[in-house]
Amino acid sequence: xxxxxxxxxxxxxxxxxxxxxxxxxxxxxxxxxxxxxxxxxxxxxxxxxxxxxxxxxxxxxxxxxxxxxxxxxxxxxxxxxxxxxxxxxxxxxxxxxxxxxxxxxxxxxxxxxxxxxxxxxxxxxxxxxxxxxxxxxxxxxxxxxxxxxxxxxxxxxxxxxxxxxxxxxxxxxxxxxxxxxxxxxxxxxxxxxxxxxxxxxxxxxxxxxxxxxxxxxxxxxxxxxxxxxxxxxxxxxxxxxxxxxxxxxxxxxxxxxxxxxxxxxxxxxxxxxxxxxxxxxxxxxxxxxxxxxxxxxxxxxxxxxxxxxxxxxxxxxxxxxxxxxxxxxxxxxxxxxxxxxxxxxxxxxxxxxxxxxxxxxxxxxxxxxxxxxxxxxxxxxxxxxxxxxxxxxxxxxxxxxxxxxxxxxxxxxxxxxxxxxxxxxxxxxxxxxxxxxxxxxxxxxxxxxxxxxxxxxxxxxxxxxxxxxxxxxxxxxxxxxxxxxxxxxxxxxxxxxxxxxxxxxxxxxxxxxxxxxxxxxxxxxxxxxxxxxxxxxxxxxxxxxxxxxxxxxxxxxxxxxxxxxxxxxxxxxxxxxxxxxxxxxxxxxxxxxxxxxxx
Numbered sequence: 001x002x003x004x005x006x007x008x009x010x011x012x013x014x015x016x017x018x019x020x021x022x023x024x025x026x027x028x029x030x031x032x033x034x035x036x037x038x039x040x041x042x043x044x045x046x047x048x049x050x051x052x053x054x055x056x057x058x059x060x061x062x063x064x065x066x067x068x069x070x071x072x073x074x075x076x077x078x079x080x081x082x083x084x085x086x087x088x089x090x091x092x093x094x095x096x097x098x099x100x101x102x103x104x105x106x107x108x109x110x111x112x113x114x115x116x117x118x119x120x121x122x123x124x125x126x127x128x129x130x131x132x133x134x135x136x137x138x139x140x141x142x143x144x145x146x147x148x149x150x151x152x153x154x155x156x157x158x159x160x161x162x163x164x165x166x167x168x169x170x171x172x173x174x175x176x177x178x179x180x181x182x183x184x185x186x187x188x189x190x191x192x193x194x195x196x197x198x199x200x201x202x203x204x205x206x207x208x209x210x211x212x213x214x215x216x217x218x219x220x221x222x223x224x225x226x227x228x229x230x231x232x233x234x235x236x237x238x239x240x241x242x243x244x245x246x247x248x249x250x251x252x253x254x255x256x257x258x259x260x261x262x263x264x265x266x267x268x269x270x271x272x273x274x275x276x277x278x279x280x281x282x283x284x285x286x287x288x289x290x291x292x293x294x295x296x297x298x299x300x301x302x303x304x305x306x307x308x309x310x311x312x313x314x315x316x317x318x319x320x321x322x323x324x325x326x327x328x329x330x331x332x333x334x335x336x337x338x339x340x341x342x343x344x345x346x347x348x349x350x351x352x353x354x355x356x357x358x359x360x361x362x363x364x365x366x367x368x369x370x371x372x373x374x375x376x377x378x379x380x381x382x383x384x385x386x387x388x389x390x391x392x393x394x395x396x397x398x399x400x401x402x403x404x405x406x407x408x409x410x411x412x413x414x415x416x417x418x419x420x421x422x423x424x425x426x427x428x429x430x431x432x433x434x435x436x437x438x439x440x441x442x443x444x445x446x447x448x449x450x451x452x453x454x455x456x457x458x459x460x461x462x463x464x465x466x467x468x469x470x471x472x473x474x475x476x477x478x479x480x481x482x483x484x485x486x487x488x489x490x491x492x493x494x495x496x497x498x499x500x501x502x503x504x505x506x507x508x509x510x511x512x513x514x515x516x517x518x519x520x521x522x523x524x525x526x527x528x529x530x531x532x533x534x535x536x537x538x539x540x541x542x543x544x545x546x547x548x549x550x551x552x553x554x555x556x557x558x559x560x561x562x563x564x565x566x567x568x569x570x571x572x573x574x575x576x577x578x579x580x581x582x583x584x585x586x587x588x589x590x591x592x593x594x595x596x597x598x599x
Contacts, residue, residue: 058086116144121404
């Protein structure tokens with residue numbers, strides 16, 4: 001293998017798996033270390049720069065970072081990255097003085113359709129550069145689905161108010177209660193650019209027999225959640241069936257329990273493991289005594305002269321065809337009738353763009369979705385950009401934020417006369433962590449602690465109050481314990497061949513058998529000749545040659561604990577522990593440290 005070019009910033013970026021997996025590329029280990037030091041405001045600002053909504057995401061994020069966490073490769077559970085983000089939000093000081101100040105206007109006007117996370121992220125990036133950002137939303141307050149479709153027992157209004165206000169106070173004009181009815185009319189106004197972040201506002205229908213007749217007690221899940229949020233719905237009948245296996249279904253069933261549902265069931269056509277809901281969302285539902293019934297396909301809403309009496313289901317099973325594709329086929333068992341008084345349909349969401357005329361220059365694909373460039377978020381109209389669920393269909397908040405950063409950069413380049421496809425390189429800071437012969441600037445002790453559980457409100461009390469937050473969050477002591485589980489994956493083991501005397505002391509002391517000195521070879525062969533065979537092909541090998549014996553140093557990055565024992569043991573200083581801090585650049589911002597309060 002060729003020697004690893006560690007001067008290329010994306011190499012060690014990939015080693016920081018949590019940051020690489022986060023769509024907004026939040027520097028996770030950096031802010032977790034700050035939490036361990038009790039520097040909560042600094043940790044919050046690092047998050048605010050990257051993911052915009054630390055308090056909101058610390059409660060609701062889908063956590064793509066956690067499956068990537070190296071801790072789960074050497075232990076059974078990843079670091080609670082998401083809930084530590086909430087710690088930064090819960091214990092920070094007043095950070096308003098660290099936010100950008102409203103800037104003098106540069107004469108450019110941006111219209112943002114929708115007041116959700118994607119539009120707010122765009123406005124957050126552009127307003128400090130002098131752009132006049134006007135956000136239009138049909139709801140009276142900003143937040144979009146974060147405010148209207150996530151139950152208050154998961155995300156209190158106070159958190160949404162605080163973090164949306166941070167953005168709106170940057171000099172942004174928020175026009176609540178104003179629905180945009182025509183893209184053509186919007187384009188006729190003197191806007192320099194338009195961003196569409198209107199989400200995926202329409203819940204999918206379930207058109208089976210009995211739907212029209214029993215419609216009074218059959219509700220579309222996301223609409224029902226919005227009505228609950230606005231106080232239009234305050235009760236539900238005792239027997240409730242929720243159809244669907246995603247996070248919206250979990251929100252529906254848990255909300256129904258708090259509004260009077262005593263016998264609430266979730267019924268899903270797939271298996272439990274195949275459900276789209278996050279594992280912790282399913283666990284929370286089961287904890288609240290909500291059974292999840294799987295492999296049942298709804299066939300008919302039964303009713304008595306229009307009064308809903310239940311749902312008829314066909315039992316199915318999963319089989320794979322000759323190509324390995326998974327299909328659901330009937331088991332042949334008799335259909336099962338489940339009585340109920342109300343049904344909440346949460347079988348998916350879809351986009352709806354009746355307000356975008358098809359002769360505006362914005363092209364749509366065969367699925368009636370706008371054609372959007374995945375890198376620049378540009379549509380086929382030069383002035384119109386998309387992001388969030390409006391761009392590629394339903395995802396989650398952190399993806400909407402990432403889209404917002406990308407769209408803001410494109411809009412800034414477009415209005416500056418630059419190529420919108422040009423993306424600035426991240427700021428990379430490299431610094432040795434050596435303080436003395438055996439001292440490091442970070443805590444490199446690898447603890448054996450299991451993941452600390454987040455305290456929850458007592459179930460009896462939680463189910464009585466729909467606005468009582470269920471998760472109480474870590475206190476300072478629990479947060480410190482959880483933060484110390486982080487393996488500091490951004491502190492890299494850096495090897496200098498010229499200093500190595502090949503004594504193999506690092507090989508002997510490595511607790512994971514990561515390091516091997518061996519003749520070089522092709523990668524497939526080399527992976528089998530290591531101290532511990534490297535089977536994870538998605539993680540690179542670190543290869544360094546130039547040793548006096550002609551051998552190569554090969555380190556498996558996959559399960560390295562970044563404990564620094566190799567550097568402590570090395571008698572010549574051939575190994576060093578260096579922090580690679582990678583900070584993604586946004587619209588108009590120069591490369592800078594995320595510890596600074598920047599836009």
